[in-house]
Amino acid sequence: MTSIRLLLLASTATALLAAPAAALAQQTNTDSAQLEEIIVTSTKRAERLQDVPVSVTAVTADVLDRNNVRELGDLVKLSPGLVINYGSQPGNFSINMRGIGTFSNGIAVESDVAVVIDDVPVGFQAAAFKDLIDVERVEVLRGPQSTLFGKSAIAGVLNIVTAAPTKEFSGKAMALATDDAERRLAFTVSGPIRDNLLFRLTAAKSDYDGNVKNLTTGKNVNGSSGFTATAKLVWTPTENLTLSLAPRYNHNVSSCCASVISELTPGLFYQGEPGFPASTTLRGITIDKNNHFLRADDRIGGGNSDVFGTTARLDYAFGDGSALKGHTLSSITSHDRWKMTDFQDIDGTDVPFLLGFPVANPSGVNSGAVINGYFHADSWTQEFRLTSPGDTRLRYVAGLWYAKNDLDRFLNRGPVLQLARYLAESTNENYSAYANATWDLTDRLSLTGGGRINRQKISYKFDKTIFASTAIGAATTHQLFGKADQDDAFTGKIGAQYKVTPDIMTFATFSTGYKGQAYDLVSTFDARIAAQMPVPPETAKNYELGFKSSLFDRRAYFNATLFRADYKGFQTSVTSFLPDGTFLTFLNSVGQLRTQGLELDGVARLSSNFRINGAFAYTDATVVDFANGPCNNAQPATADLPLQPAGYVGKPGECYRTPTTNGRVQNLHGKRLNNTPKFKFNIGGQYDIDLPGMPFKGFVGATYRWQDDVNFSLSQDPRTIQKAYGIVDLKLGVNALSDRYKISVFANNLFDKRYAQGLGNGTSGYSNPAIPTALGKTWFPGRDAFRYVGARLDVNF
Template sequence: MRAIQRTLLASTAMLAAVAASSAAHAQAASSDPSVQLEEIIVTSTKRAERLQDVPVSVTALTQDVIERNNVRELGDVVKLSPAISIDYGSQPGNFSIKMRGIGTFSNGIAVESDVAVVIDDVPIGFQAAAFKDLIDVERVEVLRGPQSTLFGKSAIAGVLNIVTAAPSNTFGGKAMALTTDDGEKRAGFTVTGPVNDTVRMRLTVAKSDYDGNLKNLTTGKNVNGSSGLTATAKIEWTPTQSLKLSLAPRFNHNVSSCCASAITELTPGLNYQGEPAFPATLTLRGITFDKNNHFVRADDRIGGGNSEVFGGTARLDYDFGEGSILKGHTVSSITSRDRWKMRDFQDIDGTDQPFLLGFPVASPSGVNSGAVINGYFHARSTTQEFRLTSPGAGRLRYVAGLWYAKNDLDRYLNRGPVLQLARYLAQSTNENYSAYANATLDLTDKLSLTGGARINRQKIRYTFDKTIFASTAPGAATTHQLFGRSDQDDAVTGKIGVQYRWTPDIMTFATYSTGYKGQAYDLVSTFDARIAAQMPVPPETAKNYELGIKSSLLDRRIYFNATLFRADYHGFQTSVTSFLPDGTFLTFLNSVGHLRTQGLELDAVARITSNFRLNGAFAYTDATVVDFPNGPCYSGQPTTVSADPAFVGAPGVCYNTPRTNGRVQNLHGKRLNNTPRYKFSLGGQYDIDLPDDVPFKAFVGATVRWQDDINFALSQDPRTVQKAYGVTDLTVGIADRDGKYKLTAFANNLFDKRYAQGLGNGTSGYSNPAIPTAQGKTWFPGRDAFRYFGARLDVNF
């Protein structure tokens, strides 16, 4: 930590020296707007402010950066913001966003996320619903660290604040088409303008299709792709200068074939589920096992989800005028209603054979099929916010509000018909009532104090209807178990800080904030009376310290921001995973005693010349376990057995005692999974001037991202380590001088660097009694784990 502090102090001194020389230069010469960066306005404090004035660790991805890097979905944002990573589950309903290494992973619906996704002031009620196409986006703000004071209890690790474009006062629009050599196609259009003197509108429709980068040899089709149709609209009515009403309906339909992993290693001589009639040479015929394998074999419906989102937001903004005690204030009412539903399906045996004919070996079921999962998710979200915003000028600036949210969630799962047999219906409801306020007071022209607080009440309840089968035989007798409970929890979170403006262009800040995430239930297939008696899982809390600098240098040609942070999380809610010998993937919700994440983050944007622009970001993240004595062991880890109930193993030692009733290890000091220690992104574009008689101009751009080693398993499994890698993307193109047309050609992963978004250690259900030491390994490749080329056409009118 001291090394990081020395780095920041040295950076501060260097920046101060550069700023002094640049100030002298600015006095000697007038500003040249062609080489100045535009002012970036953000709403990360629920009011419009300059990015460089906000005492928050935030990265703002502007529209030009988003378009230049072909950002289509949340997974693409990870490439540009080093603090973010995503944990990918066995199907789209289980994806999880992490910030600074912190993010809940759970298969259950009654566990909230740690990172809130907010679109136009409305948080997504169930995080899985956020994994869809992002269209017509004006700005993505990545707020790091606990943001519970302003954004509520689902923002304990951070916020992705997404702002879409507003209707225009003049008629216009744009259209886009994209195609790649590996099967991706996208098209979209936007039209906007005034309907009359008081009404403006904006309509956007986009369609996307991508086949995927794994191939199912059985069907000849690619998998791990998706197709989506998204439509959004905004209608704004300003009947008076003081009043604005808006309505924003939205719709999305997405079908994904996810999330298949290809086998890269498998000990020869194994049979699926131990059945001699189904050796791997049959079920995986035609597949060569190596680190680049991108072939699988499975039934036609290998897995994925079919989802739809219907919803809308209604907003009222009223500005108080002359004669009012609230002159200059704005009162806002923001109401939203969304419904997300998804039907999911998965071929859980990963073969194209009816192996259940001979399974189990001792007493074959005779079922002429494989094993599958079918089910659905439903999420209905309602929110209401009343907000009062003070004028932007004056020594005291504040925002205060009242908040209500209700989320109703359902999960039905039917797994079988023999292997891994399970069936349940889980229903969960959470309601939140809160009041918040956040203020900044200028003590002097240079020194300001900031502070805020939020009072939150959460009410949660659940029912869990589980079907118990007397045996795995078809038609076996069944019984039902019904569990249910309701709970309530109150919490207060807050933030306090100080900021000092050394010059009009350099500001430093220090803040202390707390975070909170409510109680949870572990509503998954392993739920039973024993687990029900232990519910709910206690709340998650955080304490966060930040020290930062924000600067605008060389007459606003460079923005450079740096943040030091340290956060402690107690009662961290996350599921750990394990695989049974038959390939069953299970998760168990844990409340981890204590985690710590600390490090340094850098963000920079530079206008080198009027034609050359760079943007970059760097993160050093030291995210570790401080206290988790009963963490999971990994497959094949040597186990120490002790008859002493009080025995506690040394860190990294797997043990089994009467107290634990299972294999556990002390994870003290171990790094958090899927969190690189070092990660950076650097990109830019150079506009090439051509002779005046040429009707267009040319440009070339590149983006490089690199990250350190990561382990995908919290258990520290040495076989699930993704080594450090870097990916380079290249773009070239032409655009007409009036900005109406732009044609771009691009190569993503130019040097064809393979990398995984997930690694698994296991034999995927393959075994042989004669080979007790059998091993296997799988990988889930990233979208651009294989090099691909494409072209994009943008038209503005």
């Protein structure tokens, strides 16, 4: 994009988000309502959001409540640069920022976006996908944050801060229900046990059946149910010393993640078996773009997980007689244990098709094909942190960091179709030292800088069962692989910020990012892949130019960031559907990616009763160097492609065969990254209605979010593009003047706009030799892909 086009885009978006500020100028003298000061910890110290030289969106508890944000995946509604990738089961969900995010089925591949809860990073990202309970604030930090948050933060951080215990006894309760069978209950109580000992207890239960119906069982799928319990105990034995203990537990059962057929050529048979025509296996289902029905066995797929964890924290404030007067020394220790059993009906039918499969030599097995297995993750972290006073010209934070993650994955797929069985085990240890500082050269000009030294030790064992044939009782052998590696890295950040006025600040920063080596521990792992391990580290260089402002006597905030980042050695799994419908992934190291664009955030209080907020993201995320990228199903089949000599690099978009593997590859130079809309924005507001003489006031709120076209396939498959769409949510209700209760009703996706959170190009295992050009397509509907209405009750005491 040229600088002129970017300037026009910025001007248009600025007008969209800042237009309400014009109204503020006319009302400043008659209405003194101000926005709340938002304090963030994105630099590991408490600072005003408007003073932090970082591209960060801070979503406070009241905003989460107004937008009915109930779980991690809902945050995409409020932060346009944030995208969630949904895999075939809950163990491989992933988070993207600015188009960058790791998608992998393997346990030995770290995430690009760190999820940090109360200063503790989640050891395995899939464990972060749960309900957001008793949250005070969510900070969405975009771009590499490796200097302060480590090597799993190369693309950004979700910094989640939960509510602290209160000095006075208080509590709250919430109940929510929708017409599509979502039900939620939450209860919190907080207060003093004695003057220097405070507590907080929270329990929450959620249930959602899902928005896809299995006609065979009559049950809905793609839903989840969960129970969460958290506690905080804070003891202040002396004026300078604070000790806290925070145990937590979460149980979640999900029936996920079924895609349904939206397009299929008539006359096909499942796995080519004439005894199982699509007219039988898909009986009662109308195949069209809005189809949300399927037929499958009872356990179509999902996971059953538990998380047990505890954080222990010590904060000591040095007194007046110390050389470190005003400094705070913190020790943060955490342990989390996550386990999940997963299962999947991989044939997606309710018939025992294995009786006739393979057609030439039927197995005679009276069942379908399934996957079952488990994930385990055991994580320990220890951080020692020294934080300087916040009122000096030189402010800094420095620390030592240690983390150890032990992970294992067992998978059993069969009993005939794509038979595979393995146990993968991986351990990674990290030792780091970091520092970050801000120096005020003048009252207006400040310099920032920091660095982190990191050492990673990583190892794996992979025990794979090899089957002589697919026949029941066939001989088996085991292959055992293993290796250990070590890597050292330095990441840093430098920048400057300048206060044009006390309420307007600009900043410019350069930062680097790093993510460690990885292993591709999936069912395709073999001796050839083992010889190529580990996958090299991923690195990033990021440039940002930002602007933050507090306008009209703090009645409006408006922030903007221009960014450009280059990623080398990007680790990602490329997805593939085999002819029998089996979904597989293969880890790749992409030579270079580039993401650049513009981000805007704005909020304004037009009056004491009317508040409006919005956010916008323009993200141009493209491949710079990936000469051997995957071809897509719309390109010619392997047999129809030319075999090119070793070292051949095709033109962008050219699909060809390589002599090394005889596989199909294409040069993806200049192609857009998958699951990354170029334009995305949201805007919303709430108006409080005074009702004289009544003990409550009314309110009405609405939000609109829109995103551009997005392709779900890195291979640029033209049949996996979700067209641009917009979603409207509406909410209204009453709130007691005493703030003791609030009752609201809401409609999400008011105009019933259908959209997919995943698209697949394939016939889902259906074929017919007489129809070699058969086509098929599947879609994964998002939670809000269908209109639903609900009611919510909040009570405070």
